Amino acid sequence: MANKLDGEARMTIKTLTERGHSNRAVARMLGVHENAVRYHRRRLADAAVDGRSRQRHLAEAFAPAITHWLEQLDGQGPLNLAALHEWLVCEHAYPGSLRSVQRYFKAHYPRPRIRARRRVETPPGAQAQADWAEFRKVVLAGRLVRLWLFALKLSFSRYTAFVWSPRADQLAWHRVHNEALRRFGGVPAVVRIDNLKTGVVRGAGPWGEINRHYRAYARGVGFHIDACLPRHPQGKGKVERVIRELRAGAFSPYGRAWEGIEELQQATDVYIQRRSTHRRCPATGQTIAASLALERPALSPLPILPEPFDLALTRTVATDATVGFEGRRYSVPFAYIGQRVEVRGAAARVQVLAEHQVIAVHPRHTPERILIDPAHYEGPSTPQVLAPMPLGRMGRKLADLQALAPQQRPIDLYAALAEVAR
Numbered sequence: 001m002a003n004k005l006d007g008e009a010r011m012t013i014k015t016l017t018e019r020g021h022s023n024r025a026v027a028r029m030l031g032v033h034e035n036a037v038r039y040h041r042r043r044l045a046d047a048a049v050d051g052r053s054r055q056r057h058l059a060e061a062f063a064p065a066i067t068h069w070l071e072q073l074d075g076q077g078p079l080n081l082a083a084l085h086e087w088l089v090c091e092h093a094y095p096g097s098l099r100s101v102q103r104y105f106k107a108h109y110p111r112p113r114i115r116a117r118r119r120v121e122t123p124p125g126a127q128a129q130a131d132w133a134e135f136r137k138v139v140l141a142g143r144l145v146r147l148w149l150f151a152l153k154l155s156f157s158r159y160t161a162f163v164w165s166p167r168a169d170q171l172a173w174h175r176v177h178n179e180a181l182r183r184f185g186g187v188p189a190v191v192r193i194d195n196l197k198t199g200v201v202r203g204a205g206p207w208g209e210i211n212r213h214y215r216a217y218a219r220g221v222g223f224h225i226d227a228c229l230p231r232h233p234q235g236k237g238k239v240e241r242v243i244r245e246l247r248a249g250a251f252s253p254y255g256r257a258w259e260g261i262e263e264l265q266q267a268t269d270v271y272i273q274r275r276s277t278h279r280r281c282p283a284t285g286q287t288i289a290a291s292l293a294l295e296r297p298a299l300s301p302l303p304i305l306p307e308p309f310d311l312a313l314t315r316t317v318a319t320d321a322t323v324g325f326e327g328r329r330y331s332v333p334f335a336y337i338g339q340r341v342e343v344r345g346a347a348a349r350v351q352v353l354a355e356h357q358v359i360a361v362h363p364r365h366t367p368e369r370i371l372i373d374p375a376h377y378e379g380p381s382t383p384q385v386l387a388p389m390p391l392g393r394m395g396r397k398l399a400d401l402q403a404l405a406p407q408q409r410p411i412d413l414y415a416a417l418a419e420v421a422r
Contacts (some may be wrong), residue, residue: 134148221306
């Protein structure tokens, strides 16, 4: 058993002995030897003082230098004791540690003033806060798996959407947004996020570079991305608070085996609905469910949500009405020749968009390197683009033969083609 006790343990000894507990009982509670309890009781009774408190601070010998450094600072910036310690070491060969400088300041200077934090209640429909939470060793379909929980919380009504995901990559990031916005029934003006790579690829906060795929998603859905300042938990404290509540046992994925992620998601949705009818929103004084009903008209109408994608590139449509993407060529309607379009790689499909509207869809990751939709070459000319020449007899015959099932094609295929070519 350890005999070294901190200040809190010594105060515990004093309190328990004043209440009549024996030395043996107190030692058993604290997990120390009975002699340690007797020693500290005797010191408390004698009002003994730790001899270290009478020692002079090492930094006192450098007080003139410290005063000079503070005068040079002259309130031009926040007090940085690490910078002061580095300056003392470099300029005055200070032999002590940063901790010794901190102890000196605590004993000789008043505490710095506390910066007041402005509390602002956001109006309805203005903001939602997003965050991930990781849960390891969840029993799912008889196996221990790692799951991620996405939380999106409306700042006004405090309504929260929880969406479970087996991954936390770019495709999953867009998918969970879709699911959360469907549960809201609308889109807030701003989504505040942390500085995760699916949201911010470089830097952090307002000066960070937003992930271009996520920016394309947000532009299509209709919300602005607001990245939090680094090391600023108050920036999205509402969503972090609800995740802490969940981890504290409000609703836990542990303690039972789930048949699949769908069952876990359904149980989570039931928990959210029950919670929203019992908890009150501080901004309205009504239940969270009633507050959501008040906020929903202020949300933007829910659009046709884009299919989740992990890659989005801008391409110029070539004169053969195709665009290049992942080493393949994909056709688009010929009217878009010469225009800049956005090509998105979803889980199983490639989507081509112009002005946020899907104009072409093709399968993704196919063995074919050229994917053509003949319908993209049909239609009248436009003021900017002339329609392609129509198929000749050979082209029409080839198209007709291709449309036939293999067992219905003529046996002498080459002879049929030669006859058409005459």
